[in-house]
Amino acid sequence: MAGSGNSSDNIKKIAAAVLGGAMVIVLVYQFLFSGPTPKPTLGTRNANTSPAPKPAPSQSPSAAAPQKALSASAVQDALVQAMLADTTPLNLAVLSHAIGGSKPGERGNIFGFFVEPPKPAPPPPPPPPIVLTGLSPQSAIASAPQKVTVTVVGSKIPPDAQVYYEGLAKPTKRINETQLSIELEPGEYSVARSYNVEVKSPADPAHMNSNVIQFVAQAPPEPGVVFKARLGDLAQPQSSFAVFEVQGTREIKRFRKGEMLQGVWRIDAINADSVDLTHTQYDIKRRIPLQEKPK
Numbered sequence: 001m002a003g004s005g006n007s008s009d010n011i012k013k014i015a016a017a018v019l020g021g022a023m024v025i026v027l028v029y030q031f032l033f034s035g036p037t038p039k040p041t042l043g044t045r046n047a048n049t050s051p052a053p054k055p056a057p058s059q060s061p062s063a064a065a066p067q068k069a070l071s072a073s074a075v076q077d078a079l080v081q082a083m084l085a086d087t088t089p090l091n092l093a094v095l096s097h098a099i100g101g102s103k104p105g106e107r108g109n110i111f112g113f114f115v116e117p118p119k120p121a122p123p124p125p126p127p128p129p130i131v132l133t134g135l136s137p138q139s140a141i142a143s144a145p146q147k148v149t150v151t152v153v154g155s156k157i158p159p160d161a162q163v164y165y166e167g168l169a170k171p172t173k174r175i176n177e178t179q180l181s182i183e184l185e186p187g188e189y190s191v192a193r194s195y196n197v198e199v200k201s202p203a204d205p206a207h208m209n210s211n212v213i214q215f216v217a218q219a220p221p222e223p224g225v226v227f228k229a230r231l232g233d234l235a236q237p238q239s240s241f242a243v244f245e246v247q248g249t250r251e252i253k254r255f256r257k258g259e260m261l262q263g264v265w266r267i268d269a270i271n272a273d274s275v276d277l278t279h280t281q282y283d284i285k286r287r288i289p290l291q292e293k294p295k
Contacts, residue, residue, distance in 0.1 A: 130199050130210035131155045139216040140184070142192040144282045150197070150215060152180045158201045158208055165215075166195055169202075189217040220284050223265050227275050227288045228252070234272060242270045 132154040140148045152163055155178055163172045163182045170182040180199065189195065194214040201208035225244040231254065232240035241254045244261070255267050261277065265286075269276040273290045 128209050128211055129156055130158070130161070130201075130208065132197075132199060132210045132213050135197060135213060135215055139218050140189050141220050141282045141284070142217040143186075143190050143220050144284060145186050146283065147186065148184045148189065150182050150184060151175070152182070152197065152199060153178060154180075154199065154210060157199060158203075160201055160203055161199050162202055164196075164198050164200055184215075189215070192217050192219040220282065221264075221279060223261060223277055223286055223288060224248070225253075225261065225288065227290050230270060230272065230290070234270075237270065240270050242267065242275045 132152060134153045136151040136153065137148070157174075157177060157180065159174075161172065161174070161180060163170050163180055165182065165184070165188065173181045175181055194216050196212050197215050198212045199210040224247050226247060227242060228245050229243040230240065231243060234240060237257050239256075241256055243252065243254045245252055253261075255261055257267050257270055259267050260280075261267060264280055265277045266280055267275065268278050268285075275288045275290075277286045277288065278284070279286070
């Protein structure tokens with residue numbers, strides 16, 4: 001009898017252990033693999049169930065039920081509606097303090113008045129039909145007393161061509177198809193500077209004209225000496241001397257009437273307070289006053 005009682009107790013213990021293990025397995029499965037219990041949808045609600053009452057206005061925010069969060073699109077729509085409803089005038093002065101300021105840049109200032117872009121440079125005018133290539137001579141010494149004959153050289157010169165000097169028509173001699181000549185008076189080049197020379201056709205000066213070339217009047221030479229003193233008797237010119245100081249070297253030299261100073265200036269007269277000189281090449285005359293001694 002004792003043996004049979006022990007075997008039934010063992011069976012009960014084994015059954016209890018198996019049942020306990022099964023329960024543990026079910027709990028572990030439910031905890032690890034089962035999801036949250038789905039909430040009932042609106043379709044599954046009881047038709048007779050009344051909606052939950054809203055909280056009273058006097059109820060504090062802390063006691064109110066948590067509201068459902070708005071979606072991103074709803075928030076964006078609300079911001080757009082608020083911006084459209086705002087009628088406050090824009091403050092454009094803020095733009096002047098932006099980075100870079102309101103100073104127009106390469107693309108200009110959108111708040112400034114329209115400025116027309118610069119127009120392209122006009123094409124250069126066509127070359128004149130008459131082409132001048134040179135003068136002979138090209139220059140003369142200003143204040144020289146001689147007349148100067150100037151030959152104008154060019155191409156495409158019409159038969160009735162006339163030379164214009166400083167805008168004034170000059171009597172013109174036609175040498176050949178490429179050369180014309182004019183004569184300049186001493187007073188027409190008495191000042192050292194450049195003078196304009198051109199050729200026109202009297203029949204059509206507006207269209208039959210030439211380019212402008214320059215005739216140059218050069219500065220005349222100067223003696224480059226200072227009259228320091230006079231030696232001898234004025235009644236005897238041949239024994240009278242003029243004492244000069246050469247500018248630059250301060251060399252002292254003396255000359256009699258008729259002698260040559262610096263190889264080109266002839267001593268014409270030795271006076272009590274001056275000396276008269278003549279440049280033998282250009283026939284230019286100069287009077288040098290006596291330099292007074294400092295008191």
